[in-house]
Amino acid sequence: MGEVIVITSGKGGVGKTTTSANIGCALALAGKKVALVDADIGLRNLDVVMGLENRIVYDLIDVIEGNCRLKQALIKDKRYPNLHLLPAAQTKDKNAVNPEQMLKLCESLKEDFDYILIDCPAGIEQGFKNAIAGANRAIVVTTPEVSAVRDADRIIGLLEASELRNPQLVLNRIRPEMVKRGDMMSLDDVLDILAIGILGVVPDDESIVISTNKGEPASTVDDSLAGQAFRNISRRIMGEEVPFLDLTSDSGFLKRLKKLFKG
C-alpha cells in the first residue's frame, strides 16, 4: 500500500512543480515505484519539467471521466523505469474534478505504487481541495520571502483543518550569502513563524533553471547542489536519518549548509 504525498504552497512560483519532479526522480532512482500526479488542471507543466510533454495521450480528466483506463494514462518515463506521470488536462479547468473523484484515483494508485506525489496548484480554491483530498501526508514548499511564508502559514492552517496534520516544510531557493548579510530570512526566521517540521533546505541554484529547461530534473544530475538537496529530501521521506542543519551551531549558514549536503 503506497503513500500519497501532496506538494503544496499557497503562493505560486515558489517551486512546487520543480520540487515534485525532483523528489519524484530521486525516489525513483532509489528504487521506489513513484507516480507523479499533476493536479494543476488547465495550467499543466509537470510534464514539461519532466520532459514528457510529447508523450501525453490521455490525461487525469480522461481517467476520471472513464475515457481510458488508469494504466493507459500513466506515462512511463523511459529514463527511470520506476517513475510514472499522470498529466493534467490542459483544456479543462479545476472544476472538472471533485475531491471524491481525486480520492478514488489516489486509492487506486496506492495499490500499484510506493509513493504518489501530487503537484498541487497555487491558491486555496477548488484545485487545492482536489489535490489534498486523497493525501496522507503534505509537504509545504516556501521561499524565504514574507509573502510566500504568509501564504504557507495559511496553507498549513487549511491542511490542519482538513486533518492533514504535521505537514513538513521545504525551504526553497535560499541564498546563504544573503542570509549571512541579513538581507534574507533565514531558516530560523521561517521556522519561527511556521513552527512545523523541516524536511529540507534547497539553495538557489542555476542548475535548476538549466535542468528544468532541458526537462531533466536536477536530482538526477550528480554535480548539482540543489539536486543533492532534493536527493536528501527524498531520503528523509523514505524515513532515513540524513544529517541536517545544526540550528544551534554558531558557524556560518553556508558552512552548515555545506555540511548538510556532504552528509
Next chain:
Amino acid sequence: MNSRLVVFKGKKDGINIFLNDIVPFEELRDFFRQKVRGAGTFFSNSTVRVNFSGRDLSDDEKGALLKIIREESVDIKEVIEVPKIVDKPDAPAQKVVSQGGGFSSGDNRTVYHKGSVRSGQCVSHDGSIVIVGDVNPGAKIIAKGNIIVLGFLKGFVHAGFEGDGECFIYALDFSPTQIRISDIITFIPSDRAKNEDKAKYAYIREGKIYISSVML
C-alpha cells in the same frame, strides 16, 4: 417558544439581535417583522447599530432583515450593521472557541486556545481569550474582553470588541502591526529597538492606546 425565535438586546453601542437557527428563514423573517413592528420606540434613534447573532445569515438574508427594520420603524434614518465575526468553517480554532457559546449567549468565561493561530484563522469569543501559542501575521483574535497571548503576537487583535475601554491586550512578544481596543485603532511602527523588552501590554487611557513594557 415563539417568543424566543428573535430576541432584542440593547447594548451600549447598539442593538444585538439574537436569531434562532433552527426554524426556516421564511418563518424567522415573518416573526422578525412582527417583532420589529411591535417594538415601537425601540428603534427610535435616528441611527441604529445592529448586530445579528445566533444564526449564520447569508448576505441576502441579512439584507432582508435590515430592510424590515427600515420599513417598519418610522423614525429611523439609518441602520448600520456592525460587522460581526463570521465563523469560518475552515478555521479549526473556531470549534474550540464556539464551545464557549460564541457571541450569542451571556457566557463570558475566558477561553483558552492551545496552539498557534495561523494566517486566515480567526478566534472570537464573548469574553476574554488566552492564546497559548503564537498569533501569526494575518491571523485575527477578537474578544469582548481581554486578550492575552503567551507567545508572539504578530497578527491582528481587537479587545473590548463591544466597546469596553477597560480591556487590555498582553503578549509575551508584542509585535503586531495594528491593534484595537474598544473602538480605538493604533498602528504600531515595525522598527523597534532591538534590546527593548518584548513582553508588553496595551491599554486605554484618556481615549488613547498606550503600550507599556511589563516587568515579569
